[in-house]
Amino acid sequence: MMKVEAVIQPSRFESVKEALREAGVEGMTVTEVRGHGRQKGHTEVYRGREYTVDLLPKIKVELVIPDRLVDTVVNTILKSAKTGKIGDGKIFLTRVEEAVRIRNEERGENAL
Amino acid sequence: MSRALLQCSLAVITALGALPVWAQQPSVSAATPAPASSSLTTAKPEVPKEVSEKLESLEQKVAAAQSSGDNAWMLMSAAMVLLMTGPGLALFYGGLVRRKNTLAIMMQSFAMMGLITVLWATVGYSLCFGGSGPVIGDFAHAFLRGVGVAPNPDYAATIPQLTFMIYQLMFAVITPALITGATAERMKFSGTVLFMTLWFFLVYAPLAHMVWGKGGLLNANGGRIPCLDFAGGTVVHITSGVSALVCALYMGKRLGFPKQPMPPHSLVLSFIGACLLWVGWFGFNAGSALAAGGLASSAFVATHFGAAGAAFSWSAAEWIRNGKASALGAISGAVAGLVAITPAAGFVAPMPALAIGLVAGVCCYLMVTKVKAVFAYDDALDAFGVHGAGGTVGALLTGVFAQSVINPIFGPENGVGALDRHWGQVGNQLVGIGIAWGLALVGTIVSLKITDLLTGFRVSEEHEVQGLDVTQHGEEAYYLEN
Numbered sequence: 001m002m003k004v005e006a007v008i009q010p011s012r013f014e015s016v017k018e019a020l021r022e023a024g025v026e027g028m029t030v031t032e033v034r035g036h037g038r039q040k041g042h043t044e045v046y047r048g049r050e051y052t053v054d055l056l057p058k059i060k061v062e063l064v065i066p067d068r069l070v071d072t073v074v075n076t077i078l079k080s081a082k083t084g085k086i087g088d089g090k091i092f093l094t095r096v097e098e099a100v101r102i103r104n105e106e107r108g109e110n111a112l
Numbered sequence: 113m114s115r116a117l118l119q120c121s122l123a124v125i126t127a128l129g130a131l132p133v134w135a136q137q138p139s140v141s142a143a144t145p146a147p148a149s150s151s152l153t154t155a156k157p158e159v160p161k162e163v164s165e166k167l168e169s170l171e172q173k174v175a176a177a178q179s180s181g182d183n184a185w186m187l188m189s190a191a192m193v194l195l196m197t198g199p200g201l202a203l204f205y206g207g208l209v210r211r212k213n214t215l216a217i218m219m220q221s222f223a224m225m226g227l228i229t230v231l232w233a234t235v236g237y238s239l240c241f242g243g244s245g246p247v248i249g250d251f252a253h254a255f256l257r258g259v260g261v262a263p264n265p266d267y268a269a270t271i272p273q274l275t276f277m278i279y280q281l282m283f284a285v286i287t288p289a290l291i292t293g294a295t296a297e298r299m300k301f302s303g304t305v306l307f308m309t310l311w312f313f314l315v316y317a318p319l320a321h322m323v324w325g326k327g328g329l330l331n332a333n334g335g336r337i338p339c340l341d342f343a344g345g346t347v348v349h350i351t352s353g354v355s356a357l358v359c360a361l362y363m364g365k366r367l368g369f370p371k372q373p374m375p376p377h378s379l380v381l382s383f384i385g386a387c388l389l390w391v392g393w394f395g396f397n398a399g400s401a402l403a404a405g406g407l408a409s410s411a412f413v414a415t416h417f418g419a420a421g422a423a424f425s426w427s428a429a430e431w432i433r434n435g436k437a438s439a440l441g442a443i444s445g446a447v448a449g450l451v452a453i454t455p456a457a458g459f460v461a462p463m464p465a466l467a468i469g470l471v472a473g474v475c476c477y478l479m480v481t482k483v484k485a486v487f488a489y490d491d492a493l494d495a496f497g498v499h500g501a502g503g504t505v506g507a508l509l510t511g512v513f514a515q516s517v518i519n520p521i522f523g524p525e526n527g528v529g530a531l532d533r534h535w536g537q538v539g540n541q542l543v544g545i546g547i548a549w550g551l552a553l554v555g556t557i558v559s560l561k562i563t564d565l566l567t568g569f570r571v572s573e574e575h576e577v578q579g580l581d582v583t584q585h586g587e588e589a590y591y592l593e594n
Contacts, residue, residue, distance in 0.1 A: 048481025
């Protein structure tokens with residue numbers, strides 16, 4: 001089982017969600033985050049004083065999926081989240097030891 | 113280079129805009145017309161008893177009708193001025209602070225609504241408006257003795273004294289609340305309560321009596337140095353603004369200021385608060401006519417034009433300097449204009465009111481951006497920059513633009529301000545401004561010292577970092593998990 005963590009532009013989220021649903025992914029956890037890679041922030045002015053806001057709003061989508069779906073999911077996210085500009089985000093993959101469904105205590109891939 | 117040129121042009125345009133003022137001839141006088149003199153001369157014919165009784169009854173009914181209109185307006189105005197404190201100022205300040213301090217700043221305004229009312233009802237009203245001393249009132253009306261439905265002809269002959277008393281109370285409530293803008297995010301609540309109590313007696317009551325009280329030294333009606341302050345430019349704004357500066361300097365900067373950016377947590381709240389202030393200010397200024405006649409209309413219009421002029425000029429100045437006009441700048445500008453027009457509202461014509469607004473907007477903008485940066489004091493929410501500076505500018509310009517045709521306060525034959533060639537009035541305004549500044553400075557320092565000794569003034573570093581809502585009041589403004 002693999003965890004897919006994708007930090008994407010908020011404006012691309014609806015497309016990514018739709019595309020994942022069409023690809024057969026049945027669960028996800030979504031959080032609003034702030035961050036940056038190489039993307040520069042912007043300046044705001046408060047009472048005549050300028051300051052830089054370099055933490056930009058992003059959406060983080062987390063999925064835990066069976067190994068056989070990893071390539072499909074990564075390609076789906078790439079296609080739907082990409083705008084071609086700096087700030088598009090990143091995808092990280094980590095191996096998952098175990099998954100448990102709380103309702104009926106099922107384990108393993110059956111729990112996904 | 114081009115920016116400086118644009119700023120110069122703005123200043124020139126503002127000055128040119130003030131020129132028509134000199135030619136301003138209001139078409140309708142706002143002053144109450146003198147009663148028509150009787151055309152009857154010699155022997156009066158015998159009037160039957162029923163007729164004279166009927167006439168007397170009619171005269172009483174006319175007086176009651178006038179009183180009814182005046183009282184309705186004044187009660188409404190009192191409510192509007194209270195609205196300026198709660199929630200107007202509470203929201204305006206509340207939105208400007210960081211989230212962890214939202215409730216604390218609102219609580220400080222709200223606490224004044226309770227605290228000052230208690231002080232007012234017991235001895236406050238009497239100290240401000242009782243007696244006829246030059247500097248302070250007396251205890252004749254302590255516990256509101258003698259304050260009932262009957263009018264007090266020294267102040268407002270057509271409304272119950274109860275109305276006058278409650279109207280003035282709302283001014284006493286908002287004035288200390290304004291100071292909390294400078295000490296925001298680091299002032300103890302216990303210190304606030306003690307400090308404001310002392311401040312009320314040492315600063316507000318004496319100046320209110322001097323400017324508005326019978327026999328007051330600076331009273332426009334017969335004082336030794338008649339000072340024009342229609343609704344409180346000196347009494348409310350200069351005192352609170354200067355006190356704010358003293359407090360800010362005394363307690364020092366917030367942790368992290370100025371390096372750490374501390375932008376407003378919700379300009380939406382501030383926006384709503386500012387609009388409530390603008391509308392409420394009609395009660396503050398136009399209500400100071402103490403009647404529902406032409407002078408109230410004149411003050412209402414002047415108030416609105418002052419606000420609009422300053423919002424316009426502050427936004428323009430910001431647009432020129434930063435390339436963008438911010439929402440915060442626009443609402444701050446409006447408040448600055450309202451402050452500046454406060455002493456002038458019932459003395460100036462509409463076009464000068466607009467000019468006062470235009471000037472105040474630019475002046476306060478510069479105070480809040482350039483001057484504050486140069487002297488590096490942490491007047492957190494710009495109480496001094498807007499109220500202290502705006503009040504001073506407004507009080508000065510009142511002496512320039514006041515006209516007898518709007519309000520013949522010095523009698524039907526005498527000029528009022530510089531526009532009437534009564535140049536000395538500007539000097540009188542300076543005296544009033546000086547006394548307000550001086551009283552505020554001394555009174556605040558004494559109150560600060562006593563407060564620091566008894567309860568402490570500033571919170572500990574740990575509490576400041578945690579936030580005042582949770583440390584002073586045991587609450588959170590936004591409980592996100594709920």
